[in-house]
Amino acid sequence: MTEPLNVEQAAARLREADHVLILCHKNPDGDTIGCGSALYHALTAMGKTAAVLCVDPVPRRLCYTRPRLFRGEFEPGLVVAVDVAGTQLFGDTGLMPSYSRRVDLCIDHHAGNNGYAQYTLLDPTAAATAELLCDVIEAMGVELDTQMADCLYTGLATDTGCFRFSNTTARTHRVAARLMEAGARVEELNTLLFSTKTRGQMEAERMAQSHLEYALEDRCALIWLSQDEIEASQADPADLEELTALPIGIEGVRVGLTFRQQPSGSWRISIRTTRDVNAVAIARRLGGGGHLRAAGCELLGTLDNVKSAVLTEVQAVLEAPEETVCRES
């Protein structure tokens, strides 16, 4: 089993090491990339050699974090994983499998971390791994510069929905204050990460909103977009994910549904629920899956038939108390 470390001990291991390989999780988000990059910049500032490895490319929107990507050019003296809760999250392509099985140090905030590394610095009360890594970098004796602060702020802000989600604590805000004092360009980052939609997204949103309807005594709200509309909007289909927050964000609505027609003609249905309704129970009745509050399925048929099939199952779950109630951990 893994040996738990505190911030000082983790910092000491990093101070003593050189040729540090930093591993991020697959489908990388702002926290794993922000932390990987911040640690890379901190180690470089100490004169060490370091690089970051991730099976997927750094998302375009996060390119400003500027990590050096590992291409096998050195033999790692220390392998560190940041924000990776379990080995299955590394992915298994390219160089990754050679290193993901011998992780020396893991720095993480996921309560479910399964202790795969030799040493683990785990703090599940941290809103983001970045919140924890900020302390580690300072304990390494590195003064935060603008670049590191930008990277850490990225992790902190993306994992908390810009300080909106329930994981945000007083410490999260104090770390944000330190990062701002270290020069984090929060104005640009917030705009980039949270406030900017493409014209295509706006157009798709406008069309989806024009189809807004309520059902089941207003406990359910739904929006939809046909394939023709998605094409006409010129939105990147990946950017339509945000639409799913729209119907569930309406006061009094307990189940929010978003129907997006796929190029094949079938309908992809996203199910979002308030904390007293089990989204995955609805999805499973329709052959889909997901999480307690966010789930989905895909159905063939005309919009009217698909709507009616989905609403039947929503009603069944709303009216079956044992399935309705979410037992969240």
Next chain:
Amino acid sequence: MTEPLNVEQAAARLREADHVLILCHKNPDGDTIGCGSALYHALTAMGKTAAVLCVDPVPRRLCYTRPRLFRGEFEPGLVVAVDVAGTQLFGDTGLMPSYSRRVDLCIDHHAGNNGYAQYTLLDPTAAATAELLCDVIEAMGVELDTQMADCLYTGLATDTGCFRFSNTTARTHRVAARLMEAGARVEELNTLLFSTKTRGQMEAERMAQSHLEYALEDRCALIWLSQDEIEASQADPADLEELTALPIGIEGVRVGLTFRQQPSGSWRISIRTTRDVNAVAIARRLGGGGHLRAAGCELLGTLDNVKSAVLTEVQAVLEAPEETVCRES
């Protein structure tokens, strides 16, 4: 002219007073209501009599701030305005005109505050008046309780778009941390303030979005709502403030305009800009005022005339480099 006070001096005046009347601005937002309510609760906790006066009702969504509303039941010993930059913002109905002309103390964060009060505590570096009032209440010797913390958090979070806007500083985050430690129920408040829309808001947003247009080579985006539409939407007019984030949130747009027709028929125009464009320079050319990135004005005329007048000034500012560039402190 007004006499400037510091936090200690303002707190001393409040400590010495009794029968305090607190004035909020018309079309009240989270900062003026949050501050009015927080100050009311703080004074009450000291055993004083206090009440809040606003020409408009407290928005339903902010009712949890629970201010006692003034109905003329005492003769004020001290009249305090919170978050009110000029006398025109008090409104002139009901009891207001009897008090708005004799304001003893003004606590505000608007750089354009015109010094109408006998004494003024002004800090334009504060993201919200709540950020400043938090210090004042502590200097009054009152320990923040959950109710006051909720009210102050409301002001802080709404004026910064939940710590997203450029007015957010390290101090803003530190104040948020103090408010969380004092018991502010940020999870519920964030859901209520930022993740939930009423059906009326959704309907108003749908209508505004259907009027989305681009101007000045797409550097400007604008939306509008007529008074008939606002009424048809059944949205609380106070809840329409969020619409103003919509046009400026579009990729590539440098000036976002929101036109809302008032019951009088005039048009209230909200101007939002990216960091390289001076919103208040545009507003001032139209007889309005505000901040560098968020300003506004009110104009009479048909929609077409008003649009054209505003776009002329937007163009002038976009093309006058010296006015365009914001020199933010």
